[in-house]
Amino acid sequence: MQSIGFVVFPNFQVMGFAAITVFEVANFVAQETVYSVSLLSEQGGLVRSSAGFSVETEAFDGKVFDTVIIGAGAQIEPSAPALLDFVRRSMQTSRRVAAPCTGAFVLAEAGVLNGRRATTHWFFARQLQKRFPRLKVEEDRIFIIDGPVWTSAGMTAGIDLALAMVEKDLGPEVARSVARKLVVYHRRAGGQSQFSxxxxxxxxxxxxxxxxxxxxxxxxxxxxxxxxxxxxxxxxxxxxxxxxxxxxxxxxxxxxxxxxxxxxxxxxxxxxxxxxxxxxxxxxxxxxxxxxxxxxxxxxxxxxxxxxxxxx
CATH class of the missing domain: 1.10.10.60 (Homeodomain-like)
Known part of the structure; x- marks a missing residue:
């Protein structure tokens, strides 16, 4: 079973939970529990979303996850030191670390994007490049995989990112079946434009x-x-x-x-x-x-x- 740690923080954007649904449906399609998902935060307990409701989380501890996903925030704010430490530690202990949308700013603050290619929501791409010149922002990509680091555009692109993970783990047929059950197109290619x-x-x-x-x-x-x-x-x-x-x-x-x-x-x-x-x-x-x-x-x-x- 593959463990996924999904990190949230105050005022996180709830659209990121769409990626969690991809793993939930993948379990259904595979007819076994391939993925287990834990919601994580710095101190644990209830964390309030930008939509106004709160979710129950576990605190960062020594637990190791196969995949760590950093949630997106409704606004760009400095990350807590404990969150940055958790990201750096996960780069050493996890198979992959992902950040849809503005979560890329957290990875960049932690220094794990230095020398790497990354993307984010098109609205924040120039800001990400200006603040962190040591990374290469490709602002028109749906998602980018650079070694163990996965980043994606905003909003529904998190679904494409999660489908790509399922395809890598379980194969294209399972990913296509998950996409059909979610009533979305089979994942858009990572290099596809964010614009239509x-x-x-x-x-x-x-x-x-x-x-x-x-x-x-x-x-x-x-x-x-x-x-x-x-x-x-x-x-x-x-x-x-x-x-x-x-x-x-x-x-x-x-x-x-x-x-x-x-x-x-x-x-x-x-x-x-x-x-x-x-x-x-x-x-x-x-x-x-x-x-x-x-x-x-x-x-x-x-x-x-x-x-x-x-x-x-």
Whole structure:
């Protein structure tokens, strides 16, 4: 049985408990208790969350855990010395130490991220890099594994991190089964972007959303304004005006962003050639795809794919 110590502190963010559910469901799928989870804190007892309720915890002691996960805080605050000592000790005694979201700041304070690659919630990434220049922050990653240290983006990315642990421990079939029972996609690749073109567009009406859905399902097609307007049941002029008003982008730019996002995901999966990806995503040829990637990321597709392989 693998023991997991999940560390909380005053005003911890409760979304981190979603990762605990992954291990709970993994036990159900495996039909045995593979994982046991203990909630830990500096002094033990009740610890109040940022949502206002409290949870019962055990105090740090000499117990050794296979995996230690540092919870995220609602705000970035200095860590207690006892917490930092616990992290440093765990680096010597545990198989892996993980920190979703702002938990990376705790690892950085403890010095265990020096010389390592790490990620965190995109909103705090620049702050993490500025405060701790000895680590390499990759702000657009879902999660990163650097030796025994695992870090992830914020909120639901903790689920991806926990699913990756289950996959490493019990295999991909168990991880996929856990994901299905949680009603989530099988874990996103660690190198996948934290950002989504559809989320950034945020249309306000069903008609514009319908046009975007149509575009994403038909990226190999030309996707003219007339095509998108038909999907939205609007005239081309009405559609163009409404689309820009709701999304802040032209239809052509939005379609390019969707193509770039889809192409990037295919590159991170690593199974298709650049020519096939360009064709599948509607860029037609590699040169058009290269120019679009330079506009979006300032990097050519080859660099994006290489970085994903390094992350993997």
């Amino acid at each position: 073109a559809l989320l950034e567009l945020e249309p306000k009406s069903d008609r514009i959303q319908k046009a975007l859905d149509f575009a994403k399902q038909n990226l190999r097609s030309t996707l003219s304004v007339d095509d998108l307007a038909d999907a939205a049941n609007l005239s081309p002029r009405q559609f163009s005006r409404a689309f820009r008003a709701e999304t802040g982008q032209s239809p052509a730019k939005a379609v390019e962003n969707l193509r770039v996002e889809t192409a990037r995901l295919l590159m991170e999966q690593g199974r298709l050639s650049m020519d096939v990806i360009a064709d599948e995503t509607g860029f037609v040829d590699r040169e058009r795809m290269r120019r679009a990637f330079l506009r979006a990321f300032g990097q050519p597709p080859q660099t994006v794919r290489r970085n994903a392989r390094i992350g993997a």
